[in-house]
Amino acid sequence: MPERTLCNCRILIVEDEFMLADEMKLELDEAGAVVLGPVGTVEDALAMARSEQRIDGAILDVNLGGEAAYPVADVLIARGVPLVFTTGYDGTSLPDRFKAVARCEKPTTIRLITQAIGRVLHE
Template sequence: MPERSLRDCRILVVEDEYMLADELRTELGDAGAIVLGPVGNVEDALELVQSEQAIDGGILDVNLSGEMVFPAADLLTDRGVPFVFTTGYDASAIPSRFADVVRCEKPINIKKVTQAIGRVIHS
């Protein structure tokens, strides 16, 4: 099912852990998605969001080497782009404006994250 729902979807991946970013890229690619990134810091995430005309969804690590991803999340929200957070933080660490954003707890299950992004894109 994720293969069908992600086919040709342009998905932004923001993750600073190289191995995890690579696993996400591979899994999303195998599901037929077009992966934007991955990028590992807020500056690159902001640049990519601003430069890409079409983004269908995003997978955002909340903490990128000590810097919070929320400015990129705000840009995606402004554009109406759905996304999920990956994080080891509990809900209290996430600003209330993102209360409805799906959180995938770390350590993440790659399949569950790809299923979650498929659900938010197509909901």
């Protein structure tokens, strides 16, 4: 099971929907991950993406309170951090530079998101 490969992986959760962020945190905790966040704004996500010494992977909601989280994705990608977008938008709405980023379209399940981050961490 991919989620078992998350043991001791430091995963950043960037999600502005509290209930979804909390469920993700619980699922990742259960899988043995070390959860960073969750954070729900672009500003807080940028601060964490820049200041955390080690981030093994990230789950990033594309739309944070009406603001695109692309600057956060750019920082994470520049650091070599694998990430998964969660979004209600289809892939054609993402900027071309993010076409190769793994994506879970909402509505989705927490288990699918957890499996997706497991896959990108160990590709």
